Structures are given as C-alpha cells and as structure tokens.
Amino acid sequence: MGISRRKFIGCLGALALGQAAGVPGTAKGAAGKEFSGWPDSLGVLHDITKCIGCRQCESACHRVNNLPAPETAFDDLSVLDQKRRTDADVFTVVNRFDSDRPVFVKTQCNHCLEPACASACFVKAFEKTPEGAVVYDESLCVGCRYCMVACPFNIPAYEYHKALDPRVTKCTLCHPLLKEGKRPGCVDACPAGALISGKRDELIAYAWQRIQTFPERYVSHVYGEHEMGGTSWLYLSGQPFSRMGMREDLGTKSAPELTAGPLSAVPIVVGLWPVLLTGVYAISKRKEKIAAQEKQAAVEQAVVQSRKQAQDQLETLRKKWEQEKQSAINFEVKKALEEAAAKDPEPSQTKEDE
Amino acid sequence: MTDNGGQTVRKLWTPFNVIVGIILAVGGVLTLMRFTQGIGAVTNLDNNNPWGVWIGFDLLCGVALAAGGYVTSAACYIFGLKRYHSAVRPAILTAFLGYALVVLALHYDVGRPWRLPYPIFVSQGTSSLLFEVGLCVFLYLTVLFIEFTPAAFEWLGLKKIRAVVVKLTLILTIFGVVLSTLHQSSLGALFMIAPSKLHPLWYSNYLPVYFFISSMFAGMSMVIFESTLAHRYLSRHMDDTHHRQAFGVAMGFAKAAAFVMVGYLSVKLVGIAIDGHWQYLTTGWGMWYLVEVIGCVALPAVLFAMGVREKNLKFVRWAAAWTVFGIVLNRLNISMIAFNYHLPSDQRYFPSIMEIGTSVFIVTLGIVIYRFVTTRMPVLHEHPDYPAH
Ligand code: SF4
Ligand code: SF4
Numbered sequence: 252m253g254i255s256r257r258k259f260i261g262c263l264g265a266l267a268l269g270q271a272a273g274v275p276g277t278a279k280g281a282a283g284k285e286f287s288g289w290p291d292s293l294g295v296l297h298d299i300t301k302c303i304g305c306r307q308c309e310s311a312c313h314r315v316n317n318l319p320a321p322e323t324a325f326d327d328l329s330v331l332d333q334k335r336r337t338d339a340d341v342f343t344v345v346n347r348f349d350s351d352r353p354v355f356v357k358t359q360c361n362h363c364l365e366p367a368c369a370s371a372c373f374v375k376a377f378e379k380t381p382e383g384a385v386v387y388d389e390s391l392c393v394g395c396r397y398c399m400v401a402c403p404f405n406i407p408a409y410e411y412h413k414a415l416d417p418r419v420t421k422c423t424l425c426h427p428l429l430k431e432g433k434r435p436g437c438v439d440a441c442p443a444g445a446l447i448s449g450k451r452d453e454l455i456a457y458a459w460q461r462i463q464t465f466p467e468r469y470v471s472h473v474y475g476e477h478e479m480g481g482t483s484w485l486y487l488s489g490q491p492f493s494r495m496g497m498r499e500d501l502g503t504k505s506a507p508e509l510t511a512g513p514l515s516a517v518p519i520v521v522g523l524w525p526v527l528l529t530g531v532y533a534i535s536k537r538k539e540k541i542a543a544q545e546k547q548a549a550v551e552q553a554v555v556q557s558r559k560q561a562q563d564q565l566e567t568l569r570k571k572w573e574q575e576k577q578s579a580i581n582f583e584v585k586k587a588l589e590e591a592a593a594k595d596p597e598p599s600q601t602k603e604d605e
Numbered sequence: 606m607t608d609n610g611g612q613t614v615r616k617l618w619t620p621f622n623v624i625v626g627i628i629l630a631v632g633g634v635l636t637l638m639r640f641t642q643g644i645g646a647v648t649n650l651d652n653n654n655p656w657g658v659w660i661g662f663d664l665l666c667g668v669a670l671a672a673g674g675y676v677t678s679a680a681c682y683i684f685g686l687k688r689y690h691s692a693v694r695p696a697i698l699t700a701f702l703g704y705a706l707v708v709l710a711l712h713y714d715v716g717r718p719w720r721l722p723y724p725i726f727v728s729q730g731t732s733s734l735l736f737e738v739g740l741c742v743f744l745y746l747t748v749l750f751i752e753f754t755p756a757a758f759e760w761l762g763l764k765k766i767r768a769v770v771v772k773l774t775l776i777l778t779i780f781g782v783v784l785s786t787l788h789q790s791s792l793g794a795l796f797m798i799a800p801s802k803l804h805p806l807w808y809s810n811y812l813p814v815y816f817f818i819s820s821m822f823a824g825m826s827m828v829i830f831e832s833t834l835a836h837r838y839l840s841r842h843m844d845d846t847h848h849r850q851a852f853g854v855a856m857g858f859a860k861a862a863a864f865v866m867v868g869y870l871s872v873k874l875v876g877i878a879i880d881g882h883w884q885y886l887t888t889g890w891g892m893w894y895l896v897e898v899i900g901c902v903a904l905p906a907v908l909f910a911m912g913v914r915e916k917n918l919k920f921v922r923w924a925a926a927w928t929v930f931g932i933v934l935n936r937l938n939i940s941m942i943a944f945n946y947h948l949p950s951d952q953r954y955f956p957s958i959m960e961i962g963t964s965v966f967i968v969t970l971g972i973v974i975y976r977f978v979t980t981r982m983p984v985l986h987e988h989p990d991y992p993a994h
Contacts, residue, residue: 394716411645513794535685
C-alpha cells in the first residue's frame with residue numbers, strides 16, 4: 252500500500268510538472284505570455300487599396316507549392332463573383348467586395364506571432380520559425396483538426412477525402428524561399444505593388460507612415476499589428492476592415508493567453524484534490540468509527556440496563572415468593588396449632604395446674 | 606442468481622436482436638467506407654466546421670455522461686456513503702464502456718487514428734488543452750479498467766489478484782476524481798481558444814467550471830437513468846441488496862443532483878453578470894439559451910426536488926432522463942449549434958445521415974457489451990463468495 256501510494260503521488264506529480272512546464276512554453280510558437288515575437292522576423296504588408304484583383308498571386312502560389320491546377324484558370328476573373336476561402340489545395344484566394352468601387356482582398360495564413368494553431372496542436376505539429384513563417388510538420392499530425400477550430404482567421408484546411416494520409420494544409424509563407432533569402436512567391440508575382448515583404452517592424456513603421464502621409468486614402472488601422480497578439484501579415488485599407496469580412500472583434504489577446512487560466516489550474520487540482528479527498532476520507536472514516544463506538548456504547552448500556560431490570564424483577568419476584576412462602580408457612584403453622592389445640596386441649600390445662 | 610444462459614434456451618430472432626443486428630451491419634459498412642474513402646465520404650464536415658457530431662456527441666456527451674463512475678465511487682469510498690455500494694459496479698462499468706467507446710469514436714474522427722498515442726509518446730504539445738484531455742482520458746481509462754477488474758476476477762475465480770486490486774480501491778478512487786476533474790473541465794476549456802467563434806452566451810472564462818459542475822449532475826442522473834433501464838430489462842440479474850438499495854440510491858442522487866444543479870445555475874448567472882451579457886438574452890440566441898438553462902436544468906432540478914420530497918421514484922426517473930437530455934443539448938450547443946454562429950446559414954454544419962448512423966452504431970455497441978457483461982459477471986449482484994468489502 253505504501254509503495255503504491257508513493258507511486259500514485261509520483262504519477263500525479265509528473266502530470267502537474269508536465270503541465271506546468273507547458274505553461275511558460277518554449278519559444279517555438281506554442282509559447283506563453285512573455286514571448287513577443289522573434290526579433291527581425293519577416294512579414295508581408297498587403298495594401299488593399301492597391302490590389303487590382305488579377306489573381307497573379309494565386310497563380311504564383313500554385314506554381315511554387317506544386318498545387319494541382321484549379322478548375323477555372325487563373326486569368327478567369329469570374330470566380331471573383333463568389334466568396335471563396337482557403338482550401339486543401341488552395342493556400343490563398345483573392346475576393347472582391349463591392350462598395351462604391353470594387354475592393355480586392357487577398358486571404359491566406361496570417362502567420363500569427365503566437366499562433367492559435369500551434370498553441371492548440373497537441374503534438375506540436377506547428378512551429379513559428381524565427382524567419383516568421385508558421386510551418387506544419389505532416390509527420391506528427393494526428394488529424395484531430397483542433398488547429399482549425401482554434402484559428403481565428405479560419406485558414407487551415409483539411410484533406411477530408413484522403414483515407415490514409417490526410418494533411419492539414421495552409422500557406423507556408425514560402426518558408427524554404429525565405430531561408431534562401433528570397434521573397435514569397437505571391438509577393439514576387441504581384442504586378443500592382445499591393446504586396447511588400449520585409450522585416451515586420453519596418454513594415455509597421457512604413458504602414459503608419461503611409462497612413463499619416465495619405466490620411467484620406469487609409470483608415471487609421473494597421474490590421475494585424477495587434478490582432479490576436481499580432482500577425483506577420485499586415486493590412487492597409489481604405490475602409491473599415493469588417494466590411495471586407497475581416498473581423499475587427501478578435502481582441503489583442505493571443506491564443507496562449509486565452510488558455511493560460513485553465514492550464515495553470517492543473518497543478519492546483521493535482522496538488523489540492525488528493526489532500527482534500529484524503530481528508531474527507533479520514534473524516535468519514537472517523538465518523539463511521541465514532542458512530543460504531545456510540546452504537547456499541549449504546550448497546551452495552553442497554554444490556555446493562557436490561558440486566559439490571561431483570562435483576563430487579565427477579566428480586567421482587569423472590570421477595571414476593573418469599574412473602575408468599577412465609578405466609579404459607581405461617582398459615583400452615585397456624586393451622587397445625589389450631590388442629591393440635593382442637594385435638595387435645597388438656598395438656599395446657601395440666602400445665603396450668605402445676 | 607448467476608445466470609448460465611444454458612438453462613434458458615435463448616431465442617435468436619427477438620426484436621432486440623434484429624434491430625441490433627441491422628444497426629451493427631450498417632455500422633460495419635460505414636466503418637468500411639470511412640477507412641477506405643476518408644472522412645469526407647461519410648461526413649458533412651468541412652474546413653469551416655472541422656468538428657461535428659463525432660466530437661460534439663460521441664466525445665463531449667460521452668465523457669460527461671460517463672461521469673457516473675467517479676461520482677458514485679467517490680460517494681461510496683471517499684465520502685463513506687456505504688448505501689451506494691451496490692451502485693458502484695454498474696456505474697464503473699458504464700464509465701469504462703463510455704470512455705472506451707469515446708476512444709473508439711475518436712478513431713473514426715481523427716484523420717490518422719493510428720497516431721492517437723503520439724501526443725503521449727511521441728511529441729507532447731503541453732500548451733494544448735487537448736493534450737491535457739488526451740492524457741487524462743488515457744490515464745482514467747486505465748484506472749477505470751483496473752477498478753472494474755475485481756468483477757472479472759470474481760467471475761473467473763482469481764481470488765488472490767482480486768484481493769490485491771480491492772486493496773487499491775481508495776487510491777484508485779482519488780486518482781479517478783483528480784483525473785476526472787481535469788479532463789471534464791478541460792473539455793470545456795477547449796473552446797476558450799476560440800472566443801470569436803462561440804456565441805458570447807456560451808463562451809465564458811467559466812467554461813471549465815461549467816463543464817465540471819455539470820458533469821457531476823450528468824453522472825448522477827445517468828446512474829439513475831441507467832438503473833431505470835436495468836431494472837426494466839435486467840432485473841433478474843439483480844440481488845436483494847441491489848433491489849433494496851436502488852430506491853435509496855435514486856433518492857440520494859436526486860437530492861444531490863438538485864443541489865448541484867442549483868449551484869450550476871448560480872455560477873451561470875454570475876458568469877453572465879460578469880461578462881455583462883444580459884442584452885443577448887432578448888435575442889433569438891437568448892431564447893435558445895433560456896431553453897437550455899431554464900428548460901433543461903432549472904425545471905428538471907425542481908422535478909428532482911419534488912420527487913425527493915414526495916418519495917416519488919417516477920418523478921426522479923423522469924427528472925434524470927430530462928437532465929441527461931439537457932446535458933446533451935448543452936454540449937451540442939457549445940460544440941455545434943452556437944459554434945460558428947456568425948457564419949451565413951449556407952456555411953453552417955448539419956450532420957449527414959451517415960455520421961449519425963456511425964454514432965448510433967457506437968452507442969449500440971456499448972449497450973450490447975453492457976448486456977453481455979452484466980448477464981455474466983457479478984455487476985448487478987454480489988458474487989456469493991465475495992460479500993461487500
Ligand atoms: S492565421 Fe491561423 S493558421 Fe495562420 S498562423 Fe494564425 S492561427 Fe495559424
Ligand atoms: S490536426 Fe494535426 S496539426 Fe492540427 S491540431 Fe490536430 S494534430 Fe495538430
């Protein structure tokens with residue numbers, strides 16, 4: 252019993268420590284609060300006001316990533332009539348939003364500084380690299396799709412129709428090209444200058460400079476600077492982002508911050524529960540014992556009492572019996588005397604005579 | 606008392622067997638389709654809706670309704686309520702089967718099921734709440750398995766090893782409560798990472814607390830509900846102790862459930878007040894929320910209380926079934942109905958008939974195994990050689 256108890260506590264301890272170690276996190280993307288992004292990491296600035304909706308970036312993306320050709324060719328702009336999202340073999344899409352004049356927005360993974368997908372993945376299949384790209388390791392993925400639930404931008408897609416080796420797919424920010432010092436395929440292909448790549452810090456400074464220089468051209472908001480803790484992709488726009496389906500209610504809390512509370516409760520539960528429960532057990536055991544003792548005492552008392560009662564009864568019975576016996580004897584004696592007297596009255600008189 | 610099955614010649618073509626046979630056959634076909642053509646061939650899941658009934662019902666409801674295991678064993682062994690003793694074994698069995706089926710269902714849902722041990726043995730994503738769920742469910746399944754083995758050992762006549770396991774009861778029970786607290790609450794915390802997708806009436810920082818508290822009365826109601834069914838269909842396998850204690854167990858759990866449900870409602874109220882979400886209550890979503898909270902928690906709690914006061918078993922049983930329904934509704938709301946509430950209706954998820962069929966198949970499998978075990982092993986009755994320990 253002793254050994255197994257120690258073992259059991261050891262087990263719980265490992266659970267608590269494992270979790271506790273997970274809270275501060277490593278700087279690999281599934282990170283805790285302190286992590287404020289890799290220094291000098293790269294990003295892309297998408298100036299929505301400059302985009303002409305030519306779909307050249309989509310075409311380049313397919314080429315670079317060896318994706319299968321789409322059903323409608325890239326120069327067929329009729330697809331812009333419908334709203335599309337990223338898909339298993341489509342890492343980026345351009346959508347058109349009509350207001351006073353058409354506005355085009357490119358969508359892809361935003362490569363968050365503290366990615367929800369990486370924080371959510373229970374096998375660490377996602378990693379935020381120092382270059383800025385959030386990359387996915389197919390060899391670890393179990394396919395639980397919690398990353399898709401977690402991504403606030405609805406980016407990752409799943410290969411639902413593969414039976415044996417389905418993957419999560421999304422934009423890689425052309426991580427291999429970045430490592431060679433090259434630019435992402437889409438940025439290279441954009442003919443309108445709507446995509447600029449560079450160091451994220453510099454892009455933010457540049458974006459604000461643009462806003463200040465052309466205040467009538469832009470809304471005063473660099474999308475992605477703070478959204479969900481900040482993203483490597485940044486956006487400038489001439490009208491509120493929510494009009495183009497980009498959520499402005501995401502808040503600035505990063506994903507790890509959102510789940511830090513429940514994660515930090517783990518060591519508390521693991522530490523406190525066993526102690527409390529053992530206490531409760533001890534109390535209930537003791538209650539039981541006391542109850543048993545009381546019961547026994549009560550029984551004993553009852554026994555004593557009933558014994559005494561019995562004795563008393565016996566005593567009165569004896570007394571009564573004795574009384575009865577006595578009176579019977581008396582009666583008999585009296586009777587005998589009377590009989591004797593009746594039979595022979597003389598001797599008494601003789602005595603008197605003497 | 607022990608049923609050998611031999612003396613009563615079993616009829617093969619009973620309605621129960623026919624229906625079960627059909628469901629199992631259909632399930633077999635669906636299984637084949639799922640593993641040869643992929644998840645997409647049998648489900649309506651898509652990129653915006655990555656989780657459907659297999660998670661919302663099979664995982665979330667399965668785990669919540671299997672909470673009877675830890676609730677009952679804690680009541681009996683930790684809180685010393687010996688009158689619950691005859692309810693422990695059926696509850697542990699249900700819990701074990703429940704969790705085993707949850708794991709089975711996950712094999713259908715995840716893309717590469719053979720990698721399910723990865724989070725524990727290959728690459729630990731400790732920042733993920735799903736990791737915590739996975740680890741705890743894995744450990745708890747082991748605990749439940751060990752907790753149930755005495756029944757199997759008694760059946761097989763292995764006295765020595767049974768005695769060893771019985772000695773561990775207290776430790777296993779405490780371990781079970783700790784693990785249950787963790788994963789029941791983490792299942793709720795899973796959704797805390799997506800505040801932008803879950804409707805504000807359901808999203809809360811208290812999600813883990815809600816899930817844990819509701820798992821308690823879910824477990825109690827499930828024990829009552831299950832014993833209702835067992836009394837109806839498996840009565841001949843029960844012994845006198847079980848029959849004698851059943852009424853007390855139902856009343857005791859009904860009373861406890863009513864209290865816990867009131868507590869749950871108060872925490873929910875606090876949650877709404879803190880987030881200042883009163884204004885949503887007058888919207889359509891608010892109505893739906895009230896249906897869940899008033900209609901499926903507050904009202905059954907009242908029915909429980911009435912049943913206890915009048916010592917009316919019928920009330921208690923109906924209240925239990927109602928509460929179980931309420932728990933299912935709550936879990937489905939959070940995982941599917943109020944999730945992605947902002948998407949246009951043509952992008953919302955509705956399960957395919959094949960997805961539902963797979964879930965029905967898995968539940969049926971559970972019922973068949975439960976029946977198999979309870980008609981053979983000493984679960985609903987004590988083994989004559991081993992009176993209450
Ligand atoms: S946008 Fe989504 S997929 Fe891309 S890094 Fe952020 S959370 Fe991950
Ligand atoms: S689907 Fe794969 S990458 Fe996404 S969370 Fe699950 S294991 Fe991680």
